[in-house]
Amino acid sequence: MRSAVVTGIGVVAPGGASREAFWELLTAGRTATRTISLFDAAEFRSRIAAECDFDPAAAGLSPQEIRRMDRAAQFAVVSAREAVADSGLDLASPAPERIGVSIGSAVGCTTGLEEEYVVLSDGGRSWLVDHSYGVPHLYGYMVPSTLAVEVARGAGAEGPVSVISTGCTSGLDAVANGVQLIEDGAADVVLAGATDAPLSPITSACFDAIKATSPNNDDPAHASRPFDARRDGFVLGEGAAVLVLEERAAARRRGARIYAEIAGFANRSNAFHMTGLKPDGREMAAAIGVALDRAKLGPDAVDYINAHGSGTKQNDRHETAAFKRSLGERAYAVPVSSIKSMIGHSLGAIGSLEVAACALALDRQVVPPTANLANGDPECDLDYVPVTAREHAMDVVLSVGSGFGGFQSAMVLARSD
Template sequence: MSEGFGNNDQVEVRRVAITGIGVIAPGEPGRDAFWSLITSGGSAVRRISQFDPSSFRSQIAGECNIEDDGIVIQEFGDGEDLSAVDRSIRLAVAATDEALGDAFDSGYETCSTSDRIGISYGSAVGASQRMVELYDHFTDGGKYWRCPLGDKNEALFEGLLPSTLGACLADRYHVNGPVAIVSAGCTSGLDAVGQGAAMIQRGESHIVIAGGTDAPLLPITVASFDAIKATSPSNKKPEEASRPFDAKRNGFVLAEGAATLVLEDLEHARARGAHVYAEITGFARTTNGYHMTGLDNEGAELADAISKALLKAGIKPEQIDYVNAHGSSTQQNDVHETEALKKALGEHSRHVPISSIKSSIGHSLGAVGAIEIIACVLAIAENLVPPTINYEIPDERCDLDYVPNTARRAVINGALSTASGFGGFQSAIVIENPKRRDEII
């Protein structure tokens, strides 16, 4: 099964511009700090500080250096206090404030009650942190099965619903248009941006707030990944634990974060004199129906998603100048992705620079796909490929150019970002320099 968007011969579609970006990634907050970290070869992975991880197999994570009271707290909607919502929503708000401030001089006040403004946001585990905290509080650490009835525990219900994220963002930014929440595991952030672009192409919105967020650093999440041995146990040297495509990789590093992109109809953006960073020109997703957590080594479904995204963008593999790989640092995924790139890009796969920024910031589940799209946008803007750090020992099964350890200068007019998630979800998106796109069209 596959799905995507892009140009075709029958229907003229609107072009999708990226006019604002905001990032709250592991390390210091903000897009400038994020870009500096991933291009300098730094790492934001450390021992978990949000709770005592001593009893767990994997005790490390990519943590954002931003306390809850460091995220702007304002009342929104009917006066609800932002401090009462889950950290994942607060991270999303911080990223979105930055993105809208980047796109519009007046920030989020630009988003009025227009029904042409929409939201498409992704999250893998939603407001689980707040829900667990509240349940623990109201049941005296799980001593009671049922919470006592009362107004103060209604937030438990809000924590249960993935739509709470969309409702909070819509309230804060005065959005009355379409709001969609995507929860497809680790592809959620990328899928939400692709879906937001499709909303513009179909004419549903002329501006879409798109991105992904997750704050999964709590015991139950760490325990869940421990149970299937998906995360790295390299606790003694946290900054070296995430090592995509390296022969000694032993699992991914859990992380938190959020990223927002302001997507806009290109004609609308140019009419108001907006700065256009890049365009989203192709998106596709597939599923493999293979296994809940396992992957085969062939990469056929991811290759199919990549090929469809290129087809919808109307470009050849040779026009991709950089691949931002999912590169999770698990044994299975990195082999699977390498094979998929070979199938989809052919001989070009051996020449194009490929890197995984998860080596620096870890894997923030439903957020990381959106964060990686912003890495592509900045790579196009700066003509700089961020490296895959901690790459020391080549794996004969992963034999492409992974830009080891040091950033590389390159002319980047077209970038490809991929995502792969438990359950067999496979996604790909194409981001291009608008000047080249003008020439193509």
């Protein structure tokens, strides 16, 4: 039976544009949230975000690539290059048609589209925009598939190439799609992950309107506080993570370092509300149950839960209920944490960043903490690993995601013997 393993990890994240910088920030419990510097946010309700200190030229992109690609595409390409280098895989060895790409994104090339609209509309003063002022690659910003195409171009991938867009579960679902391609025999190697660079006026305005983001502008470093009784919304972020997925037997034959096996995954929808969540966590619990069944594991096998942990009142209570419903008494014995407390919520990208964190946690046997968790919510009464990373023996890790539109996804990662 074919199965997929993670042999390479590449990351662009707030606080560090590499895999090791990302892991060092997480295990140190440092937050990368700060006052927005990418645009003037003075008029917004929430003026804070977790920004990436990203220099595309220093990251190895050519002037032509920088001109052609939106910031989100740049993140994806740089992450993919790091992942391939980390894997030690020679992409000239597999036949090109056996290499696939699966990239997730919630909002695509938002940054480039907004910047170009401002230019084309003369700062919003012209209702009819003048297309002649647009950059030559404006069409690419309009088409989300550009993100996967850029990664495929760099890897020489001629197999299945796709973009998965399921809101805030896009990262998890894109990795799951890559795993499915390998399990089904459609590809032997897949570059799978997600990217989003949503930090722009239009994104801030949208989340301001529904009051989903934290207004704690005077203390950005402590604004993202999942599971804390004082939490008041999430903090926007940006970034990308790409994983090299390989067929397990082939990875072993070439002596690859294996971070983890993707043992099971599932997704469900609550068919309930665009942004609302039912308090019982039934749909997330169902996704967890199916993911564990696919992995042929029971609740007692779970050693760590990487939570969605957005820091909104309803989400944190919703998934606490889901853990109890799906794992029973085991839920009280398993450490749980949310890395959004440190790198913010990068919408579609966050799921892939969380899978990367889970793979690294398994490899290094350390649970990242939940930063800023100082005052527990009685309704969130599990072991949320506050403030400080914890050494912990782990064989199986569960990662979950929850997205606008009612999407609920779960993924099980296991150490590969």
